[in-house]
Amino acid sequence: MPHRTVYDAKIEHLQILDEEGKLDKKLAKDTLNDEQVVYLYEQMRICRELDEIAFKLQRSGRMGTYPQNKGQEANAVGSALAMKKGTDWLVPAYRENAALFMHGLPMHYVIVYWMGDERGSKIPEGVNITPLSVPIGTHMLHATGIAWASKIRKEQDKAVITYFGDGATSEGDFHGAMNFASVMQVPCIFYCQNNQWAISVPREQQMNSQTVAQKALAYDMPTLQVDGNDIFAVFKAVKDARRRAVEGGGPSFIEAVTYRLGDHTTADDARRYRDEAEVEAWKAKDPLIRTRLYMESQGVWDDKKQAELEDRAKKIVGEVVKAAEGIEKPHTDDFFDHMFAELPEDMQRQRDTLRTSSIGRHPEQVGLRGKPVQAGSR
Ligand SMILES: Cc1ncc(C[n+]2csc(CCOP(=O)(O)OP(=O)(O)O)c2C)c(N)n1
Ligand SMILES: [Mg+2]
Structure with a gap:
């Protein structure tokens, strides 16, 4: 048979909680219980507050x-929640704040980072998260x-x-990472937030x-x-992928x-290139709205x-901002120490001259010039 199909595939789409907050009970089996749903809703709402304040x-x-993470919190x-805190590793881009907090990153780290202070990237020991990646x-x-x-070390039960975003999948690094992960069959989940x-x-x-x-x-x-x-679909997809990985x-x-x-x-103004009608249509699909509708239908949430x-979120974020702004000033040695x-x-x-505030003066005056470089001495 000279002409035959050697590869055939299709892509499935999974939704469990629809835009009106209605749950597909069959698909929802073994996913989230109401207590977990409330917990996830609270995390999303606190994160939304952080976004507004930031x-x-x-x-x-x-x-x-x-x-801002707004709209993507689910x-x-x-x-x-589907990943194992303290064991698994989270390797984020920059729109996954709530995941980082749930896995132990103190909230003010993210604010410190975006204040331009690299100490926000010094992840505490025992928190299995890599720093935010803007590249x-x-x-x-x-x-x-x-x-x-992890595979080489034969670590058990670790993924x-x-x-990353949709745009990242147009980058060469994406394909390098995917190819290598596949060839080596490593326990990695690639999660694309196609926003x-x-x-x-x-x-x-x-x-x-x-x-x-x-x-x-x-x-x-x-x-x-x-x-x-849809928190149910996201949870199920990641849980299944994690199981497969481990x-x-x-x-x-x-x-x-x-x-x-x-x-x-905050350096952008999306109104210049985005249709307001599109934004409005997506506002109706807000994960916070549909999760709240679901919780209310279950009788586990009310006004x-x-x-x-909302009161708690304000207090938490107020404390976070205080902690971020209260961090001791960095020492100028930090420029050189790492x-x-x-x-x-x-x-x-x-x-040393920086320490004596002599920067800004002519290099010869502060002895920075050193020996003149000879031609061909490189
Ligand atoms: C290597 C690299 N190239 C270009 C940029 C500039 N840049 C910043 S964000 C961005 C778009 C990213 O889009 P996407 O991956 O969809 O993520 P989103 O911001 O939508 O979450 C680009 C091109 C960058 N930060 N790093
Ligand atoms: Mg994107």
């Missing part, structure tokens, strides 16, 4: 650029590496999840694939598209269809609980 901090000059909380896609390679190391935009570039303009999920077919990975605003079944891919309700970052939560095992002499001089 935006205001930036606008009032108290913080640098900040990328991805973070549903996946974080698009580079961290997926780290995730593959961590998972490979890695890495988060429809890469800054001002819509998904259709940066890729010609009908779905993002199908890109994983090239690497022979189990792959699935889920409703990323049972030696290798990496998996999840495309979560979601939407960035805010601007790309009083909502008011209490690059070299032994600081070269000229840098020692730079460090």
Whole structure:
């Protein structure tokens, strides 16, 4: 038979909790109980508060650029609950705040980071999270590496999840990470938050694939598209992928269809390139709205609980901002202390003169010039 099909595939889409807050009970079996749903809702709401306050901090000059998570929170909380805290590794981009907090990152670290202070990246010992990654896609390679190391060490019951956007799947690093993870069959979950935009570039303009999920077919990975605003679907997809990973079944891919309700970052104004009608349509699919509708239908949530939560969220975020702004000032030595095992002499001089506030003066006046470089001495 000279002409035959050698590969055939399809992409499934999973939704369990619809936009009206109605649950598919059959699909929801063995997923979340009401107590977990309430917990995830609370995490999402607190995170939403942090987002709003962070935006205001930036606008009032108290913080640098900040990328809001608004609208995408179900991805973070549903996946974080499906991963094993303290054992698994989370390798984030920058729109997964709630997942990081649920796995033990003190909330003010994220604010400190976006205030431009690298101490926000010094993850506390025992918290299995890598620092936020603003370079698009580079961290997926780290995730593959961590998972490979875990496999080599024959660690049991341990998996890695890495988060990235739709735009990141148009980067070379994505394909390097996916290929290697597949070839080495490492316990890594690739979680794409397809929020429809890469800054001002819509998904259709940066890729010609009908779905993002199908890109994983090239690497022979189990792959699935889920409703990323549905905590049940997200939880189930990640839980299944994790089980496969720890049972030696290798990496998996999840495309979560979601939407960035805010601007790309505080340095952006999405109204310049995005249709207001599109944003309005997605506002109706907000994960907080549908989760709340579901909780109310179950009789586990009401206006009083909502008011209490909003009050609690304000207090928590107020404390977080206080902690972030109260962090001791960094020492100027920090500029020099983390690059070299032994600081070269000229840098020692730079460090010491900086300490005496002589920077800004002519280098010869502060002895920075050293010996003139001879021609050909490089
Ligand atoms: C390697 C690299 N290239 C370009 C950029 C500039 N950049 C910042 S965010 C972004 C778009 C990312 O889109 P996506 O992956 O969909 O993530 P989203 O911001 O939508 O969550 C780009 C191109 C960068 N940060 N790093
Ligand atoms: Mg995107």
